[in-house]
Amino acid sequence: MKSFGYTAVRDPGEAVRLGGRPGTAFIAGGTDLLNLMKDGVTRPDRLVDVNGLELAWVTETASGLRIGGLARMRAVAGHGSVRRGWPVLAEALLASASPQVRNMASIGGNLLQRTRCGYFRDSGSPCNKRVPGSGCPAIDGWSRGHAVLGGSDACIATHPSDLAVAMVALDAVVLVRGSGGERRIPIGEFYLRPGTTPHVENVLRQGELITAVEVPRTGMARRSRYLKLRDRATFEFAVVSVAAAVELNERRVRDVRLAFGGIGTTPWRSPEAEEVLRGKDLTADTIARAGRALVRDAKPRHDNEFKVDLVQRALAELLEGLR
Amino acid sequence: MAESTGAARPTRRTVLKTAAVTAGGAALAPRTAVAAGAGEVAAGPGETAVVTLSVNGKRRAVEVEPRVTLLDALRERLGLTGTKKGCDRGECGACTVLVDGERVKSCLTLAVMRQGSEITTIEGLAQGERLHPVQEAFIRHDAFQCGGCTSGQIMSAVACIDEGHAGSDQEIREWMSGNLCRCACYQNIVAAVADAAKGARS
Numbered sequence: 001m002k003s004f005g006y007t008a009v010r011d012p013g014e015a016v017r018l019g020g021r022p023g024t025a026f027i028a029g030g031t032d033l034l035n036l037m038k039d040g041v042t043r044p045d046r047l048v049d050v051n052g053l054e055l056a057w058v059t060e061t062a063s064g065l066r067i068g069g070l071a072r073m074r075a076v077a078g079h080g081s082v083r084r085g086w087p088v089l090a091e092a093l094l095a096s097a098s099p100q101v102r103n104m105a106s107i108g109g110n111l112l113q114r115t116r117c118g119y120f121r122d123s124g125s126p127c128n129k130r131v132p133g134s135g136c137p138a139i140d141g142w143s144r145g146h147a148v149l150g151g152s153d154a155c156i157a158t159h160p161s162d163l164a165v166a167m168v169a170l171d172a173v174v175l176v177r178g179s180g181g182e183r184r185i186p187i188g189e190f191y192l193r194p195g196t197t198p199h200v201e202n203v204l205r206q207g208e209l210i211t212a213v214e215v216p217r218t219g220m221a222r223r224s225r226y227l228k229l230r231d232r233a234t235f236e237f238a239v240v241s242v243a244a245a246v247e248l249n250e251r252r253v254r255d256v257r258l259a260f261g262g263i264g265t266t267p268w269r270s271p272e273a274e275e276v277l278r279g280k281d282l283t284a285d286t287i288a289r290a291g292r293a294l295v296r297d298a299k300p301r302h303d304n305e306f307k308v309d310l311v312q313r314a315l316a317e318l319l320e321g322l323r
Numbered sequence: 324m325a326e327s328t329g330a331a332r333p334t335r336r337t338v339l340k341t342a343a344v345t346a347g348g349a350a351l352a353p354r355t356a357v358a359a360g361a362g363e364v365a366a367g368p369g370e371t372a373v374v375t376l377s378v379n380g381k382r383r384a385v386e387v388e389p390r391v392t393l394l395d396a397l398r399e400r401l402g403l404t405g406t407k408k409g410c411d412r413g414e415c416g417a418c419t420v421l422v423d424g425e426r427v428k429s430c431l432t433l434a435v436m437r438q439g440s441e442i443t444t445i446e447g448l449a450q451g452e453r454l455h456p457v458q459e460a461f462i463r464h465d466a467f468q469c470g471g472c473t474s475g476q477i478m479s480a481v482a483c484i485d486e487g488h489a490g491s492d493q494e495i496r497e498w499m500s501g502n503l504c505r506c507a508c509y510q511n512i513v514a515a516v517a518d519a520a521k522g523a524r525s
Binding site for chain 1: 370372388412425430435486499502
């Protein structure tokens, strides 16, 4: 690891002031950042340790759930309010990483983790996300783990966070604080598709810190589930995953949110699939039609065509269980 | 218990005033680490900071650059080589230790981030000559071959049992999944954890 400076802070104002300097990164759990630094993928000059900030809480309010940016994955997954009112969050978190990492990793950091694309993580390979303009070996190379939706000629890397997929299905809002003050960013607008600038993954500016995530209380949230398919039984990133939140009137879908991991360059919401189901009975036929709407614009590469079929089956499996 | 959480915060903070690295890369010049109640732990690139830890019940101070992981501080600075470095990427679990009672991967945290923390390593489990019940269970069930992952397995198992996640073989497999065994002694590891958990409940 390259040598770097380190400052631990206790005051949010100081955190964003120090974090605003170019070459500075925040560190919370460190479970992704330190690997990236060891591999020379990320090379900050300075780390600002934000663990001293009072942001490690989970509270339930009349309007929903508020999760501090420094709450640990384990604490959120085990929180009674989360398990009762927003089960998809607990399921997505418990399907993530390992018990040790869930003790360490923060919610804010989880949302900002970097792609698992092997070319991105190998500092000896070209990668437009790591070195803009250097090329993308995945597009004509080993693409099994890559996206079939939302890609560009510059990048087809997937976003690896299970939590982010669940948050997208719950219409969460990300609260950030920077030198310019605080702002609220709907999670649907937080992540950016790669386009011609795959190194810009989200709308955060230098020095902006995720202070909290708000999750609204909805009829759908209580009936929400997460299904994650992996290459081994556990402790692995998703090949494909599905987060579904649905409000039913008998069998009729009053409202629904569907989000997917492993298939998109961002945590992938599918308004097209939702639209197929809204107002209809949840049947094998409507579910299948929703799945086809999801993948209508899919652009598979050499090694990931199987995902187009697999994600539709995963969606069917999950929704059948919610009927 | 799980209603809120946070990393252990420093109980004593130090600010490094100076850093002098000799041109030839020889021994670092002694420097003064000044206790500053309201200050923050800070070190510039190439500078060191003094980190005070409680390791297996003993207060230990290490002077480290910010880039030194807790794992390397334990092994290379404090001579506690029972904690193993496997992948050094958080994937194998060989470096698992307890920090303030919770299991963590010590390769994925910096020593400077753990100022004031209580660390338990494999060396801290036995009471004198009496092994910890989880250590005894691993021996009883022959739960290792090469031993490379064993300290991490045992530290993780201690926490797994303490967390209440050892109620069935299936639950043990899920909650011990952060610890890989290249010799594939999983059957015996699961049996050892189940046995130790039974002992802890009775």
